[in-house]
Amino acid sequence: xxxxxxxxxxxxxxxxxxxxxxxxxxxxxxxxxLRDNMPFARPSNAEYGTYFIGYSRHLWVVxxxxxxxxxxxxxxxxxxxxxxxxAVTGNVFFVPSRSALAAMAx
Numbered sequence: 001x002x003x004x005x006x007x008x009x010x011x012x013x014x015x016x017x018x019x020x021x022x023x024x025x026x027x028x029x030x031x032x033x034l035r036d037n038m039p040f041a042r043p044s045n046a047e048y049g050t051y052f053i054g055y056s057r058h059l060w061v062v063x064x065x066x067x068x069x070x071x072x073x074x075x076x077x078x079x080x081x082x083x084x085x086x087a088v089t090g091n092v093f094f095v096p097s098r099s100a101l102a103a104m105a106x
Contacts (some may be wrong), residue, residue, distance in 0.1 A: 021068040024061050031061045
């Protein structure tokens with residue numbers, strides 16, 4: 001299996017890599033996000049791409065990751081992966097913890 005090589009940040013333009021933009025830290029603490037992609041294709045419609053899914057304990061981590069990708073860090077230095085792809089749709093789901101479910105059950 002081929003593992004893609006990650007390119008470093010581009011210092012001449014302060015452009016950050018996809019990995020750097022998607023690594024969220026606050027007060028020196030890196031906040032985890034589990035990410036995965038699944039390729040899909042509908043060749044008859046000339047549609048090719050990936051489904052992306054991200055899990056995080058805190059919604060703000062995913063929101064900040066997407067903001068940094070689409071707006072930039074610093075603006076307007078967005079994630080260059082978006083120069084070659086297009087986000088079509090998106091959803092956010094809340095999955096309560098066991099303790100929250102137990103509290104809701106009474």
